[in-house]
Amino acid sequence: MATEISNRGIASRLLLLSELLEITGDNVFKIRAFYRAADIIERSNSPISQLNIYNLTLVPGIGPAIAKKVREIVETGTCNELEVLRAMVPPTLLELLNLEGVGPKTIAVLWKKMNIQSIDDLERAATGRRIRSLKGFGEKKEQGFLRSIALYRSAGGRMNRLEAEAVINKLAGSFAPGTWVVAGSYRRGKSTIGDIDIVTTGSPLVINPELQHRVDEIIDEGDRKTSVRVLGQRVDIRFTREPQLGSMLIYLTGSKEFNIRLREIAIGSGRKVNEYGVQARADGTLHEFSTEKEMFSFLGLQEIPPELRENQGEIELAGRFQLPQLINPSDIKGDLHVHSNWSDGSLTLDQIAEKGEALGYTYILCSDHSASLGITHGLDEEKLQQQAHEIERVNRTGRTCTLLHGIEVDILANGSLGLPDRVLAGLDLVIASVHSGFKEDRDTMTRRVIMALDNENVDIIGHPTGRLLGKRPSFEIDMSRIIDSARETKTSLECNASPWRLDLDADDIRNSTKNGVRISIGTDTHQEDEFLHMPHGITIARRGWCSTVNILNSLSLQELLDWVS
DNA sequence: GCCGTTTTCGGCCCGACTGTTTTCAGTCG
Structure with a gap:
């Protein structure tokens, strides 16, 4: 059987098609239709390649023309219109769309009138002051192109939530307390953020001058809206009045x-x-x-x-007033992923229990690494037994937060686990995670994790896609098969609250809970301040439409222990 | 190209700001 093309594969071809149509100046509504269809297909949780033409047209946003193209892409890997455009438009032209202030109309003019086909071509022409001779272009545009090129080459991509907060903190002093709110994708709780949006009731007459000495650059300045660059990132500020x-x-x-x-x-x-x-x-x-x-x-x-x-x-x-009642921070009864100084964390078990009490938790899952992972001083059977005694001792000190004894056991290359079943069986809860062999193909990786899911001792799959935001992409894995298997084996999937992971992402979380799979939110804490990452995880779970019933650690201690057994 | 208890044709979100212009196109969010 030939490999079925993924939804992402179909979407990327439609997206490319819409970008090429933009540059060739096609109807903007047609372009938007392609763009929307690509988005819908990418976000769909069932394989689009299995739909026939008729069923495709039943999907909102897909009509007869796009349905036909999708079938063509499924059967041949591409479609005629895409290939015609690709033969016409130099591929390097698309890269110009990434430049700030450069859109399809500008690219088309530069290409047709000056044969500019790439960012390097544009840089040479702007440096040589040749662009200002074009009608509608001047010296400022030329300089703007050069600035955008420099910015694009130095850009570090999207921010994680901590990096976004650093940008926000740099500007905070420009506003009087209580007169501003961070909006945009940061407020929607996205795991990565492209730019920061701020709404303020303060006066532009006061704030615009205040901004001057806090920012790298003023991009636009006005009475209703000002855009600046801070720490290399764009910030848009909108002025409004209380009413x-x-x-x-x-x-x-x-x-x-x-x-x-x-x-x-x-x-x-x-x-x-x-x-x-x-x-x-x-x-x-x-x-x-x-x-x-x-x-x-x-x-x-x-x-x-x-x-x-x-x-x-x-x-x-x-x-219809039927929105779900989303999970709130106060619904969280404990943290289900914490490392101690028994493996690669910095806190003692006593300190962890004390911290749990201070945070109002009734339990914390102590989940150190297993010994198979050499670099992190993992625990073997003997150390694990010693740790059990120490946890018992800590739990007898009368704190309101109970330590649960668990492990974050490695899922090895062959799908087996880093510790024998009889050892795992003696623990309160077991997280199984992939920490090595990220380069395996999709099917191998999926089967590896499904083997772990099939182990009756495994309760939670830790950071199921292995991504590190901005550093390492998800490994190849068929999440719909993982979710099916998690449902069958009554295993929880983790929403890792670390701002560098936030894995699973919101779409996968929503698909999981739709299938009755419970989500476990864990901070993956290695040092004290990381306990405070819990709200990031809650935010992602909210983006995944989670109510308390969907979240494992909204259960009381007794309910949690009942769920495990 | 998609869509429809106003429509199967004629719509398609709405506004701010810049640069290059004498009234607006392009880009962005």
């Missing part, structure tokens, strides 16, 4: 798809939604909202938590 704060927050929190959907709905009832409020199209009267809740209510919607605003069905549910 309009609600609509501005909704607007700047997004997502883009969410905003578009909200506005489409408003059009249906003769209204216009923008960042200033809701306007009646008939007479132009503007309704203002100081809170988001008031504006949602005015539109006939339940208040939608920022983490859900992705146009993934939440708006329709909000219209």
Whole structure:
């Protein structure tokens, strides 16, 4: 059997098609249709390659033309229109789309009038001051191109949440306390953030000058909006007034798809939604909202938590007042992934129990590495037995937080585990994780993890895709098979709260809980301050539509022990 | 190209800011 093309594979070809159509100047609505279809296919949790033409057209956003192209891609790996465009447009031209301030129209003109085909070509032409001779281009554009090229070459990509917080902290002094809110993808709880968006009720007359000496660069400056660069990252600041704060927050929190959907709905009832409020199209009267809740209510919607605003069905549910009650920090009863100084952590077991008590937890799973992983001073059978005695001693000291004795056992290359079953059977909870052999192919890796799932001693699969944000991509793994197997074996999948992992991601979490798989949130703490990463994990779980019933560590200690047995 | 209890044709979210212009196109979010 030939390998089926993945949803991502289909989506990437449609995306390439829409980018090529942009440069060749095709109808913008047609381009958007391709772009939307690519997004829908990428996010779908069932294999699109198995749908026939008719079933494809039943997917919202896919019509007869795109359905035909998808089938062509499934059967041949590409489609005719894509190949025609690829033969026409130099491939290096697409890279120019990554430059800030450079869009498809600009690229088309540079290509057709000056035969500029790549970033290097553009740099040479701008340095040689040749571009200013083109109609519609001047000296400032030329300099802007050179700045964008330098920025693109030095860019470190998207920020993780800690890096975003560093940028925010650098600017915090520009605003009076209580007059500003971080919106955008940071507020929606995304695991990586492209730029920072801030809404403030402060005056631009005060804040714009304040920003001057805190930023690397002012990109745009205005009375309604100012954009700056801080620590190499873009920050957009929108100025508003208290009576309009609600609509501005909704607007700047997004997502883009969410905003578009909200506005489409408003059009249906003769209204216009923008960042200033809701306007009646008939007479132009503007309704203002100081809170988001008031504006949602005015539109006939339940208040939608920022983490859900992705146009993934939440708006329709909000219209029926049927949004899920999302998990909250106060629902978390304990941390299910902590390392002590018995392996590669820095805290003693006593310190961990003390910290757990201070955080209001009723339990913490002490899950050190197994001995198979040489670099982290893992525990063998003997050390594990000694640790058991020490945990018993700590648990007798009368703290309100109980230490559970567990392990983070390695899933080895052949799918077996780093410790024998009889050892694992004696522990309270077992996390099994992949820490080596990331380069295996998709099928091998999937079977490795499924073997671990089939082991009756394994309760949780730790960081199931192995990614390190910005450093190491997920390894190849068929998550739908993993989720099926987790359901059958009643195993939990981890939402690792470390800001460098945040793995599983929100889409996989939502697919897991739809299938009845419980999510375990663990901080993977190695040193004291990492206990504070729990909220990052909760945020991702909220993005995955999790209620308390979906979260393993919202169970009480007794319920958790019952679940294990 | 997609879509439809206003529509099967004619719409398709909305506004800020810049640079290059004498009124607007392009880009961005």
